[in-house]
Amino acid sequence: MDTAPDQLTFRDAAESDVPALVRLIESAYRGAASRTGWTTEADILDGQRTDPEGVRAVIAADSSRMLLVERDGEPIACCQLEHRGPAAYFGMFAVRPGLQGGGLGRQIITEAERRVREEWGVGEMHMTVISVRDDLIAWYERRGYRRTGKMTPFPYGDERFGIPLRDDLQFELLVKPLQDPLPEGL
Template sequence: MDVPSHPTAPHRTGALVYRDATAADTDALVALIESAYRGDSSRTGWTTEADILEGQRTDAQGVLDVIESPGSRLLVVERDGALVACCQLEHREDAAYFGMFAVVPGSQGSGLGRQVLAAAERIAGETWDVREMHMTVITVREELIAWYERRGYRRTGKLHPFPYGDERFGIPRRADLEFELLVKPLG
């Protein structure tokens, strides 16, 4: 896959177009992220968090913060002009952070997520010359963690508390939520 020489230049891999999000994409991105993780629509895919968290996954300000943050990119993935996935890439010293990953629920399990993750790893590696990709996953999401492990990520045992009481990240339905750092070497 060709990585764009300019961060905002869209590029294609097969039928997919990757480009940096703009403020005009905010509402569509919030809707995509919410549909992949919260509420009944998320239950048609396998990445739902609806059984462990209620409320929102993100909001317009959270998406805009990622779009506008220096050293951060929110990649929009389109197929035939339709938004099908997104992910955040953030430059953090010698690593990139991967987050805000969402795939349209009806396309989950089709290989699209695997394609987007691989493209994000290449883009981060070539854009910032980083050696590792980092992400955090809620530890009770064993199936999701196993999916990332099959793609070369390893659990580190480094845990971070869930932001209980901050409804911007959802309303927990259980008291044992925490995040674990997963890491993958790039290159």
């Protein structure tokens, strides 16, 4: 467990964290509560974003971890990190909606990149983002991620990933080299 200068605690999530993690992830992306933040997917997807089994699978897998971020012992953010050979995958990124927009996400992604670089020795971070999420993709681009144009289809018909409200959803792969950190303030 590591504590950052602003009293954030970063730790690997445990089985006992699953209910709180599911609530956190759902609150950042789905339903009325998600509209408090800017990462909501409520206009493009209904239904669930994840479920206990999906979160549990990330925690249990040998090649992945769920990084839990707490302030004063309370979960406020999380992200999935998965070791995939020379790269790491970044997913299930959620920040409590009322805390979005204040730089917390930037701190978390920076810490996640540091950890995978140091612990796994990877040279790239990969993620997939729904391609119609222009504001979110722009946020990642400001942090050094680049669009690849590589698309994978959205799993229409599999409600474990949500109920689409439009028919043009697909995932785009974003990639960032991890050799050099970005300058402060970006």
